[in-house]
Amino acid sequence: MPSRLPPLSRPFARCCALAFALAATALGFAGSVQVNVKDNKGASVADAVVSLVPLDTKPALTVPAEPLVIAQIGQEFEPRVTPLLVGTRVSFPNRDAIRHQVFSVSKTKRFEIPLYGPGAGETLSFDKAGIVALGCNIHDWMAAYVVVLETPFFVKTPADGVATLPSLPPGRYRLDVWHPRLINDVAREITVAGAEAALQTIAITLKPDSRRRRAPDGLGAGYK
Numbered sequence: 762m763p764s765r766l767p768p769l770s771r772p773f774a775r776c777c778a779l780a781f782a783l784a785a786t787a788l789g790f791a792g793s794v795q796v797n798v799k800d801n802k803g804a805s806v807a808d809a810v811v812s813l814v815p816l817d818t819k820p821a822l823t824v825p826a827e828p829l830v831i832a833q834i835g836q837e838f839e840p841r842v843t844p845l846l847v848g849t850r851v852s853f854p855n856r857d858a859i860r861h862q863v864f865s866v867s868k869t870k871r872f873e874i875p876l877y878g879p880g881a882g883e884t885l886s887f888d889k890a891g892i893v894a895l896g897c898n899i900h901d902w903m904a905a906y907v908v909v910l911e912t913p914f915f916v917k918t919p920a921d922g923v924a925t926l927p928s929l930p931p932g933r934y935r936l937d938v939w940h941p942r943l944i945n946d947v948a949r950e951i952t953v954a955g956a957e958a959a960l961q962t963i964a965i966t967l968k969p970d971s972r973r974r975r976a977p978d979g980l981g982a983g984y985k
């Protein structure tokens with residue numbers, strides 16, 4: 762006598778839902794998170810680094826094959842803020858007609874590239890997570906930052922403060938924000954549920970911009 766299939770039970774349905782969720786993860790139903798970073802006066806914030814650290818999964822950490830570039834050009838660093846994955850290499854080409862001597866005294870990575878002329882520059886590896894503040898011994902207004910991260914999910918905000926982190930596996934994440942003038946800790950936990958985009962509006966408090974600048978004549982004779 763043929764056996765009959767049992768009716769769908771509640772635990773069975775729950776099990777199906779869980780299996781579907783796991784399959785969705787396995788099939789890569791990735792979500793995305795759009796961030797909008799503003800200061801406490803409501804102005805858009807550029808150069809904020811927003812990172813998402815997965816709390817449920819361990820993503821593959823694949824560093825770029827080619828070094829990133831932080832150039833010295835017009836007696837400034839370009840770009841001023843560089844987020845990267847731990848282990849990434851960075852080259853420091855001098856694109857000016859004068860010499861630079863780039864250094865860091867940050868404990869995340871301490872180094873000095875001896876005085877070098879146009880076209881020259883070294884390539885260094887950033888192997889420890891943290892913030893590295895860069896300076897130049899010749900031009901004391903030159904400042905830049907390397908944000909070394911242990912997650913592949915990060916983005917730097919453009920002038921309008923809005924950026925998107927795509928291709929996020931579903932799950933829980935710690936959302937973190939860093940900016941050169943950040944005062945408050947705005948870390949929070951978020952959940953990426955599926956293919957839909959999650960919007961995160963982030964308000965940060967910034968110290969006043971006290972950065973010394975070169976004189977407009979380009980001679981470095983005065984600051985404003």
Ligand SMILES: [Cu+2]
Pocket residue numbers: 833836860861862897898899900903
């Ligand atoms: Cu310099």
